[in-house]
Amino acid sequence: MTGFDVAIIGGGLVGCSAALHLSRRDASVVLLERRHCGSQASGVNYGGVRQQGRDLAELPLARRSRRIWADLETLVGTDCEFEVTGHLKLARSEAEMAELEDYAERARDFDLTLEPLGPAQIRARFPWLGDAIVGGSFCAEDGHANPRLVAPALARAAVAAGADIREGAEVVGATHDGHIFELRLSDSTMLRARRLINAAGAWGSTVSTWFGEPVPEDVMAPNMCVTDPIPYFLAPNLGVCGGDIYVRQIRRGNVIFGGGVGVADRTQVKARPLAEITAQAVRLAVGLVPRLATAQVIRTWSGIEGVMPDGLPVIGPSETTPGILHAFGFSGHGFQLGPGVGAVLCELALDDATSTPIDPFRINRFSIDETSRQTIGPAANSRERPSDAVRRSSVS
Amino acid sequence: MPSVVIIGAGPAGVRAAETLVRAGLRATVIDEAPSSGGQIYRRPPPSIVRDSKKVYGFEAARARSVHRAFDDLQEQIDYWPDSTVWSAQGRKLGVITKSGPRDAAWDRLILATGAMDRVIPFKGWTLPGVFTLGGAQVALKYQACAIGERPIFLGTGPLLYLVAYQYAAAGVKVAAVLDTATAGAKRRAFFGLISGGRTFLKGLYYLAWLRAHGIPVVSGARPVCAHAGPDGAVRELEWRDGHGSLHRTACDSIATGFGLNPETQIADLCDVPCVFDSGQRQWVPVQDSDGRAAVAGVYLAGDGAGIKGAAAAELSGERAAHALLHDLGHAGSAERIKTLNGRLRRFERFRRALDEKAFKFPADLAASADDDLMICRCEGITAGALRHAAREHGVAEINRAKAFTRVGMGRCQGRICGPAAGEILANSLGVSLEAVGRLRGQVPIKPVPMAAFLDGAVP
Numbered sequence: 001m002t003g004f005d006v007a008i009i010g011g012g013l014v015g016c017s018a019a020l021h022l023s024r025r026d027a028s029v030v031l032l033e034r035r036h037c038g039s040q041a042s043g044v045n046y047g048g049v050r051q052q053g054r055d056l057a058e059l060p061l062a063r064r065s066r067r068i069w070a071d072l073e074t075l076v077g078t079d080c081e082f083e084v085t086g087h088l089k090l091a092r093s094e095a096e097m098a099e100l101e102d103y104a105e106r107a108r109d110f111d112l113t114l115e116p117l118g119p120a121q122i123r124a125r126f127p128w129l130g131d132a133i134v135g136g137s138f139c140a141e142d143g144h145a146n147p148r149l150v151a152p153a154l155a156r157a158a159v160a161a162g163a164d165i166r167e168g169a170e171v172v173g174a175t176h177d178g179h180i181f182e183l184r185l186s187d188s189t190m191l192r193a194r195r196l197i198n199a200a201g202a203w204g205s206t207v208s209t210w211f212g213e214p215v216p217e218d219v220m221a222p223n224m225c226v227t228d229p230i231p232y233f234l235a236p237n238l239g240v241c242g243g244d245i246y247v248r249q250i251r252r253g254n255v256i257f258g259g260g261v262g263v264a265d266r267t268q269v270k271a272r273p274l275a276e277i278t279a280q281a282v283r284l285a286v287g288l289v290p291r292l293a294t295a296q297v298i299r300t301w302s303g304i305e306g307v308m309p310d311g312l313p314v315i316g317p318s319e320t321t322p323g324i325l326h327a328f329g330f331s332g333h334g335f336q337l338g339p340g341v342g343a344v345l346c347e348l349a350l351d352d353a354t355s356t357p358i359d360p361f362r363i364n365r366f367s368i369d370e371t372s373r374q375t376i377g378p379a380a381n382s383r384e385r386p387s388d389a390v391r392r393s394s395v396s
Numbered sequence: 397m398p399s400v401v402i403i404g405a406g407p408a409g410v411r412a413a414e415t416l417v418r419a420g421l422r423a424t425v426i427d428e429a430p431s432s433g434g435q436i437y438r439r440p441p442p443s444i445v446r447d448s449k450k451v452y453g454f455e456a457a458r459a460r461s462v463h464r465a466f467d468d469l470q471e472q473i474d475y476w477p478d479s480t481v482w483s484a485q486g487r488k489l490g491v492i493t494k495s496g497p498r499d500a501a502w503d504r505l506i507l508a509t510g511a512m513d514r515v516i517p518f519k520g521w522t523l524p525g526v527f528t529l530g531g532a533q534v535a536l537k538y539q540a541c542a543i544g545e546r547p548i549f550l551g552t553g554p555l556l557y558l559v560a561y562q563y564a565a566a567g568v569k570v571a572a573v574l575d576t577a578t579a580g581a582k583r584r585a586f587f588g589l590i591s592g593g594r595t596f597l598k599g600l601y602y603l604a605w606l607r608a609h610g611i612p613v614v615s616g617a618r619p620v621c622a623h624a625g626p627d628g629a630v631r632e633l634e635w636r637d638g639h640g641s642l643h644r645t646a647c648d649s650i651a652t653g654f655g656l657n658p659e660t661q662i663a664d665l666c667d668v669p670c671v672f673d674s675g676q677r678q679w680v681p682v683q684d685s686d687g688r689a690a691v692a693g694v695y696l697a698g699d700g701a702g703i704k705g706a707a708a709a710e711l712s713g714e715r716a717a718h719a720l721l722h723d724l725g726h727a728g729s730a731e732r733i734k735t736l737n738g739r740l741r742r743f744e745r746f747r748r749a750l751d752e753k754a755f756k757f758p759a760d761l762a763a764s765a766d767d768d769l770m771i772c773r774c775e776g777i778t779a780g781a782l783r784h785a786a787r788e789h790g791v792a793e794i795n796r797a798k799a800f801t802r803v804g805m806g807r808c809q810g811r812i813c814g815p816a817a818g819e820i821l822a823n824s825l826g827v828s829l830e831a832v833g834r835l836r837g838q839v840p841i842k843p844v845p846m847a848a849f850l851d852g853a854v855p
Contacts, residue, residue: 275483
């Protein structure tokens with residue numbers, strides 16, 4: 001039986017980034033992906049590389065991840081169509097504008113510069129915005145990238161650095177004898193590793209349950225749409241307070257937008273957008289940017305994403321089993337964080353510590369015996385009900 | 397009464413609707429065209445009055461019969477013309493009609509979605525003046541105009557000769573008919589083709605007619621490059637004959653097609669599984685011997701369920717309706733299905749001889765595309781980019797190739813580029829076409845204008 005320093009379950013953005021960072025530090029790594037790297041939420045999300053609007057607890061991690069995004073091309077040999085276009089978060093009421101100004105103030109503590117824009121300013125800079133917009137907040141260093149490319153590019157770079165990436169390898173069980181993890185694959189292959197990273201996304205709680213740590217992880221399927229190419233005019237990545245719609249345009253002209261959720265079936269590993277949600281997203285997108293009314297929707301899609309009750313991911317060591325590191329349940333906004341989470345997991349696996357504060361993401365913050373799915377800690381400084389946090393951050 | 401929806405008002409959809417009406421069922425018939433007939437019996441708009449003999453030639457009687465049958469049903473069906481099904485989820489269809497979006501719920505669904513030209517890209521195929529064979533035929537039948545004054549017909553399959561004949565008979569000076577299938581292949585298929593009876597004889601007639609009128613008809617030809625004139629439109633086709641000699645033929649338009657592909661996107665979204673037909677080198681929805689799909693309540697008919705031609709479509713349309721009626725407990729349908737199946741078997745043999753022997757799909761032509769040739773015109777993806785993905789990124793499946801390169805991701809959803817992209821990928825991986833899989837259907841089935849969802853409130 002082959003032995004590894006670290007075994008990673010899940011070939012999403014988080015798992016692939018962890019594999020790359022670990023193998024660059026010469027750890028022997030095996031990554032086990034049931035299908036293809038980046039085939040679920042990591043590969044089919046909106047593609048927003050956004051710090052603005054995140055729960056403040058996520059900002060240190062997002063800041064760190066943003067530095068990795070800046071070096072992505074050096075790291076993986078392709079820019080994955082990452083563009084620093086800025087992220088413009090829009091307010092459709094005075095109350096929302098006040099919320100944006102308040103957030104901008106708080107974000108300063110994390111060295112994140114946001115530029116609140118009043119009605120005149122925002123219209124001068126972005127004349128194509130609809131009448132319902134009363135203001136916004138601009139984050140110059142945010143942007144967007146092509147999600148289909150990032151996880152596979154990280155995986156390739158990890159392979160080049162020595163990682164053993166296995167696609168089509170489904171882990172069906174894992175045990176720990178106090179020293180060594182033993183993983184069983186669906187084809188009966190057995191693997192051994194000293195450390196185990198649970199980056200299984202929407203299936204993260206399945207893995208954590210194997211080790212006596214069930215968590216209330218739900219699933220959702222972001223409803224994504226894309227138009228035919230239209231002349232390029234919409235530079236910033238657009239979001240709104242409330243998160244019911246998000247819009248970006250890529251250089252080749254297609255406008256990508258999302259809002260609401262489709263159908264996710266965790267057991268069948270199947271996700272679908274819904275026609276009525278698409279129709280609603282179209283109306284919201286045209287409300288933000290009336291010029292989109294003449295475009296055509298040419299494709300819609302979805303993928304399965306794990307969602308935690310408080311809208312924050314689970315990141316950090318297991319409370320039951322030494323040697324396990326969890327990183328899942330990114331609740332619709334893991335794309336920007338992914339590269340950074342991989343770096344953090346690498347430090348935790350090899351150094352048992354990380355410089356990035358991740359305590360708000362600890363796995364034992366849920367008490368799933370209580371029907372209320374009570375949340376502890378991080379949600380407190382988000383000033384929102386957990387369900388709002390999920391909806392607001394949406395899929396970007 | 398169960399809610400029955402038929403998608404498509406071509407020969408299959410019309411006969412299905414007629415059969416249901418006779419049994420006392422009221423069906424909703426949804427069709428993209430403004431009037432019934434499908435692609436094959438497409439009707440000119442009311443503003444153009446033409447003799448049906450002129451429009452449909454030998455098929456005039458059949459065309460008239462299908463049209464009349466459908467017109468006679470008007471009181472007993474709910475007919476949604478000009479309506480595009482854009483989504484299918486569960487037992488609900490999303491439809492864009494002329495008056496806006498509308499849902500259609502079904503308990504029973506008959507898919508008579510038809511087929512589309514199978515295209516093989518060649519150098520110059522995106523020049524203005526290059527059409528598909530089906531497109532060229534629609535121009536003639538529907539709009540009573542030709543794609544040019546001196547067209548070349550290039551490709552293979554019965555449609556190649558039919559459309560060339562229709563053009564020539566309409567008075568257009570056809571520059572050449574270039575068939576990629578060899579004369580030897582057609583000779584070898586002869587005994588299989590005889591089973592086609594009248595249809596086969598018509599084919600022979602078209603060929604003889606074209607030859608008698610001095611139109612060059614070449615077997616075993618290969619396109620090399622379509623060249624543009626000073627106006628940027630196609631002016632000349634460079635091609636090779638069966639001996640490898642180069643030729644240049646002047647033209648002002650090219651109609652090209654290599655058989656047909658079933659339109660399976662709606663079936664796919666209804667979770668109907670597909671199976672690879674190795675003879676036709678394409679994926680077709682799985683059905684039982686009576687036209688039932690593997691999904692309860694879904695029935696398949698016409699070319700959308702596998703290419704068999706218009707005459708067979710009328711029979712399989714009626715059969716699908718009888719299978720539906722049988723499942724609802726109607727007596728007599730089982731007997732009729734038996735008769736229809738007997739007649740359909742003859743078509744089966746003829747089609748096999750036609751598509752697998754006489755007019756074999758030139759897979760090697762698609763697979764050997766030069767690296768710089770654009771395969772996916774919606775997204776501008778070259779054959780080289782596909783091969784690069786296979787070689788460098790370990791892409792072994794067509795949907796993965798789509799994710800990495802954008803091939804098949806544009807507004808046609810791979811209808812045009814899909815067959816060639818599959819051949820190129822399979823060839824560069826050294827695996828069978830079946831092994832690279834098929835492009836998954838995604839909503840919208842056809843592009844949807846955003847304005848359709850704005851309730852007329854266009855900003």
